[in-house]
């Protein structure tokens with residue numbers, strides 16, 4: 680199922696980059712869905728093979744649990760993000776999203792219904808030791824974990840979580856248009872992006888992060904920001920903004936983008952996120 684979407688994303692480089700939210704979403708997904716066939720979802724004659732998009736539509740989609748609990752800073756964009764993520768999954772037939780801000784959803788039993796968990800969270804989430812162990816076992820056993828933006832501003836007192844997502848937030852020295860560089864154009868999360876591109880968002884810096892522990896997909900071009908700005912702590916000037924890693928038999932994808940509503944409404948971010956989620960789901964196949 681995901682192979683078709685990935686193929687379509689790759690072929691969707693010329694997708695419209697209009698930034699008017701749902702239009703951008705629908706336009707880009709239309710390219711994804713039809714990209715592999717080069718046609719608009721024809722109805723097959725009796726006995727004819729179905730298109731990849733039709734096959735994807737017929738099969739049950741992988742299930743995503745989207746957790747938006749804010750024990751710390753609460754982002755205004757959370758309701759919009761849930762709506763866009765649900766649309767993204769539904770229109771692409773790539774995944775089915777259950778959104779909640781209730782951490783009680785993270786139990787060993789309930790997680791068996793899902794293929795990946797997506798966190799856009801903050802602070803010290805109200806989860807018991809059993810719930811924490813269930814989350815780690817879920818990923819370790821071959822399922823997906825996706826962190827968005829403040830997922831790294833979460834669970835400072837639980838180092839195993841920091842190791843899972845790959846870093847902890849260390850302030851956002853910049854909130855402005857910046858230039859990002861794609862470091863791995865072959866990954867589904869970055870295949871549709873230009874090698875370098877501008878985007879306006881709140882830009883995170885990380886601590887307890889090392890290139891040795893992750894596979895970097897996107898990084899800030901340090902020439903596009905003021906490195907003398909208040910709060911810049913990284914002496915190595917290495918500001919990665921999206922990466923993958925493995926965790927046991929599971930896959931982890933993190934993107935630091937996603938503070939601004941305009942970013943969520945941007946087809947480039949939607950493709951980036953959907954590509955990362957699809958990759959993370961793929962570990963369980």
Ligand SMILES: [Zn+2]
Nearest residue numbers: 754828881938
């Ligand atoms: Zn933010």
